[in-house]
Amino acid sequence: MKEQEGVIKYQLQHMQKPIKETFSFNEINAWRTIIFRLGLIGQDPDRYNNLGFGNISQRLYPLSSQFIISGTQTGSIEQLNPEHYCLVINADPRKNRLSSCGLKKPSSEALTHASIYAQDNTIQAVIHVHSPELWSCTAALKLTHIPTDIPYGTVAMATAVEQLFQTGQLQQTPLFTMLGHKDGVVAFGKNMQEAAWILIKYLSLAISTAKQ
Numbered sequence: 001m002k003e004q005e006g007v008i009k010y011q012l013q014h015m016q017k018p019i020k021e022t023f024s025f026n027e028i029n030a031w032r033t034i035i036f037r038l039g040l041i042g043q044d045p046d047r048y049n050n051l052g053f054g055n056i057s058q059r060l061y062p063l064s065s066q067f068i069i070s071g072t073q074t075g076s077i078e079q080l081n082p083e084h085y086c087l088v089i090n091a092d093p094r095k096n097r098l099s100s101c102g103l104k105k106p107s108s109e110a111l112t113h114a115s116i117y118a119q120d121n122t123i124q125a126v127i128h129v130h131s132p133e134l135w136s137c138t139a140a141l142k143l144t145h146i147p148t149d150i151p152y153g154t155v156a157m158a159t160a161v162e163q164l165f166q167t168g169q170l171q172q173t174p175l176f177t178m179l180g181h182k183d184g185v186v187a188f189g190k191n192m193q194e195a196a197w198i199l200i201k202y203l204s205l206a207i208s209t210a211k212q
């Protein structure tokens, strides 16, 4: 848990050029702003050595293996624009490799997003946030979780994500916490609203649990 937030650990092949593919950023960006306003994506001098935290992604189009993700170290910006996003062209979580293009490099947790999209074609959106309230309620709310000894952005994390899907635990509730990644929570869904909704729903449960 002493690991540094925001450092890219995978082998990255990045082309520094604008994203050419047709994609409407409106939806992902609106939800990114809402999640930012809730303090679940951001940057805070008192947390994680002042490095940006949290990221959001959306499949380029249904059944595509490519996805759009917020760029690395954009956490301090309330309202992103398309230049702050990046297109993940190819990802191989097991080999720890990722290729992308955009004016920003992908989030350090892009490989975890990639391993989630790889598990289920119907998943269109993934949101990774940092929520002390929700994370600390992992046991109280019996949340599906990745064990403490798995650090973020690693092959071990990709394998652990795959295993979570295999257990079927995520079918009921598409949300899990990463106990080896302080405050780390991931939610996903068939669309952006569904991923955001599950996150907000469980945040409300965490807040009400903590108040008891």
Ligand SMILES: [Zn+2]
Residues within 6 Å of the ligand: 005, 053, 054, 109, 128, 129, 130, 152, 181, 184
């Ligand atoms: Zn994180």
